Amino acid sequence: xxxxxxxxxxxxxxxxxxxxxxxxxxxxxxxxxxxxxxxxxxxxxxxxxxxxxxxxxxxxxxxxxxxxxxxxxxxxxxxxxxxxxxxxxxxxxxxxxxxxxxxxxxxxxxxxxxxxxxxxxxxxxxxxxxxxxxxxxxxxxxxxxxxxxxxxxxxxxxxxxxxxxxxxxxxxxxxxxxxxxxxxxxxxxxxxxxxxxxxxxxxxxxxxxxxxxxxxxxxxxxxxxxxxxxxxxxxxxxxxxxxxxxxxxxxxxxxxxxxxxxxxxxxxxxxxxxxxxxxxxxxxxxxxxxxxxxxxxxxxxxxxxxxxxxxxxxxxxxxxxxxxxxxxx
Amino acid sequence: xxxxxxxxxxxxxxxxxxxxxxxxxxxxxxxxxxxxxxxxxxxxxxxxxxxxxxxxxxxxxxxxxxxxxxxxxxxxxxxxxxxxxxxxxxxxxxxxxxxxxxxxxxxxxxxxxxxxxxxxxxxxxxxxxxxxxxxxxxxxxxxxxxxxxxxxxxxxxxxxxxxxxxxxxxxxxxxxxxxxxxxxxxxxxxxxxxxxxxxxxxxxxxxxxxxxxxxxxxxxxxxxxxxxxxxxxxxxxxxxxxxxxxxxxxxxxxxxxxxxxxxxxxxxxxxxxxxxxxxxxxxxxxxxxxxxxxxxxxxxxxxxxxxxxxxxxxxxxxxxxx
Numbered sequence: 001x002x003x004x005x006x007x008x009x010x011x012x013x014x015x016x017x018x019x020x021x022x023x024x025x026x027x028x029x030x031x032x033x034x035x036x037x038x039x040x041x042x043x044x045x046x047x048x049x050x051x052x053x054x055x056x057x058x059x060x061x062x063x064x065x066x067x068x069x070x071x072x073x074x075x076x077x078x079x080x081x082x083x084x085x086x087x088x089x090x091x092x093x094x095x096x097x098x099x100x101x102x103x104x105x106x107x108x109x110x111x112x113x114x115x116x117x118x119x120x121x122x123x124x125x126x127x128x129x130x131x132x133x134x135x136x137x138x139x140x141x142x143x144x145x146x147x148x149x150x151x152x153x154x155x156x157x158x159x160x161x162x163x164x165x166x167x168x169x170x171x172x173x174x175x176x177x178x179x180x181x182x183x184x185x186x187x188x189x190x191x192x193x194x195x196x197x198x199x200x201x202x203x204x205x206x207x208x209x210x211x212x213x214x215x216x217x218x219x220x221x222x223x224x225x226x227x228x229x230x231x232x233x234x235x236x237x238x239x240x241x242x243x244x245x246x247x248x249x250x251x252x253x254x255x256x257x258x259x260x261x262x263x264x265x266x267x268x269x270x271x272x273x274x275x276x277x278x279x280x281x282x283x284x285x286x287x288x289x290x291x292x293x294x295x296x297x298x299x300x301x302x303x304x305x306x307x308x309x310x311x312x313x314x315x316x317x318x319x320x321x322x323x324x325x326x327x328x329x
Numbered sequence: 330x331x332x333x334x335x336x337x338x339x340x341x342x343x344x345x346x347x348x349x350x351x352x353x354x355x356x357x358x359x360x361x362x363x364x365x366x367x368x369x370x371x372x373x374x375x376x377x378x379x380x381x382x383x384x385x386x387x388x389x390x391x392x393x394x395x396x397x398x399x400x401x402x403x404x405x406x407x408x409x410x411x412x413x414x415x416x417x418x419x420x421x422x423x424x425x426x427x428x429x430x431x432x433x434x435x436x437x438x439x440x441x442x443x444x445x446x447x448x449x450x451x452x453x454x455x456x457x458x459x460x461x462x463x464x465x466x467x468x469x470x471x472x473x474x475x476x477x478x479x480x481x482x483x484x485x486x487x488x489x490x491x492x493x494x495x496x497x498x499x500x501x502x503x504x505x506x507x508x509x510x511x512x513x514x515x516x517x518x519x520x521x522x523x524x525x526x527x528x529x530x531x532x533x534x535x536x537x538x539x540x541x542x543x544x545x546x547x548x549x550x551x552x553x554x555x556x557x558x559x560x561x562x563x564x565x566x567x568x569x570x571x572x573x574x575x576x577x578x579x580x581x582x583x584x585x586x587x588x589x590x591x592x593x594x595x596x597x598x599x600x601x602x603x604x605x606x607x608x609x610x611x612x613x614x615x616x617x618x619x620x621x622x623x624x625x626x627x628x629x630x631x632x633x634x635x636x637x638x639x640x641x642x643x644x645x646x647x648x649x650x651x
Binding site: 012014017021071087094097190192270271272304305306309310 | 418419508
């Protein structure tokens with residue numbers, strides 16, 4: 001499919017304007033002891049069904065469950081893995097979103113499935129393929145306090161082993177696309193750019209034996225300074241943010257012909273709506289760099305930074321642009 | 330009032346249950362705006378009285394009439410539309426405003442509330458504003474071509490509000506810029522914008538910044554054109570104090586000594602220890618003791634307990650100093 005329409009990962013949890021925010025209410029009730037974890041799960045199930053249906057309706061062809069069951073990726077995976085505690089609040093890159101910073105207190109290992117059940121539920125409730133997001137090992141390491149290893153490489157290596165186990169299980173269960181979110185590799189305003197070498201050393205270990213399409217997903221900034229080495233990493237596809245990372249347009253010239261490029265072309269961080277015709281022309285330009293069958297288009301980042309209405313409009317806009325592009329060929 | 334270890338607050342205080350209920354009732358159209366306002370005045374009065382009672386040196390009005398530090402200003406300024414809910418942390422969400430036209434200040438925003446609080450105490454009441462960089466950073470922008478254009482437009486309207494507070498008699502004016510630590514490559518823009526706000530001010534000016542990469546921001550943050558910088562040192566485990574030993578902190582500091590995101594009430598000893606550590610690198614007349622951040626996310630009782638600990642810790646150290 002030329003210019004396959006997909007998303008990056010997260011999706012807004014609040015309801016459409018005027019709707020009832022059942023998940024928030026249930027979580028508050030859980031805090032007060034007035035609801036059980038079963039109630040929370042039911043609210044999450046409803047939300048997942050809703051965000052998937054909404055993406056499909058807007059024209060997204062490869063959806064996610066919106067990370068509707070997570071507070072944020074760091075918390076989800078730090079809780080899901082052995083070896084982590086948490087400390088103070090930290091801002092998530094240059095957003096106005098915060099998380100409790102994970103602390104590595106003991107050797108990191110997987111104690112069991114982390115997101116497999118979430119994937120299975122989403123797949124069973126989607127009319128189109130579902131992509132599963134995993135946090136990337138170098139981003140989880142970069143956002144954590146390390147009190148155990150004293151060596152970034154050793155920590156990332158153990159994280160890669162644990163995440164590889166999860167990815168293999170997902171693939172065996174039928175997950176066709178697995179994205180490793182690695183925003184820490186991009187040059188994001190206010191943060192030092194990630195060290196590609198650390199991921200490079202473990203990338204084979206991270207992806208080996210995973211019988212699914214693997215995507216190295218970046219956002220919030222550009223990856224240009226890593227040079228061509230970035231696209232040599234052993235992933236089937238690469239996600240780049242062409243809105244917040246203007247240098248990425250240069251970086252993808254010479255994109256390898258055997259990989260998938262997921263181009264983030266719709267601004268996931270502002271409500272201003274792009275012109276679908278201009279987006280279609282942008283897709284046309286990207287199609288000159290990469291075979292359109294290997295070109296995926298997406299918002300620039302997870303959509304949870306937008307209100308629900310705006311997120312849905314951005315998805316529809318993207319689908320509209322892809323249709324115009326296909327129609328124009 | 331001695332100038333050593335003055336106690337104060339970052340700004341917001343929790344809303345009592347009757348006010349929270351009234352806010353939802355207003356949202357459902359069950360009560361009038363005037364009825365809500367009466368309860369906001371009652372809550373303000375109770376908080377000022379509490380601060381009088383425990384002996385806070387520089388009082389705040391507690392922002393009982395504000396929902397959110399950015400949305401409140403967006404609602405009062407021309408050029409903003411109300412946005413939808415966006416997640417900030419865990420299960421917390423805020424309405425992120427949208428800039429849809431040129432930003433203008435058509436009326437005073439905080440002066441009346443400041444005056445009301447001032448009428449209830451003999452102590453100075455701090456004027457509380459949100460800074461231009463933060464208002465832009467925490468809004469969507471469908472109008473201005475660049476971030477810079479929006480930030481500088483906001484700087485002018487916040488300056489006008491600050492001047493109005495000064496003319497009303499405010500001796501302390503705080504311009505909160507929690508977003509400043511987000512992007513170090515825009516620190517110059519934030520400094521320029523804050524300069525626009527503070528340029529005509531002759532009173533004691535403060536800014537509060539939080540949850541960011543302070544290590545990269547220091548010592549450049551000392552270029553922020555204010556007399557005092559308020560920092561959440563408890564959440565960041567007082568790491569910055571070591572940096573102050575290497576490169577002196579040349580302004581007054583607002584020293585956050587209690588965590589605003591934990592239910593646990595710190596002990597007076599912990600507060601004493603934090604103040605004493607700080608006094609090794611900053612003299613007492615330049616140290617203002619306060620919580621890490623606004624206390625609005627705590628319960629009323631937790632906030633009161635934390636404030637009592639702040640005041641008691643500062644009092645004990647003051648005694649030793651004198």
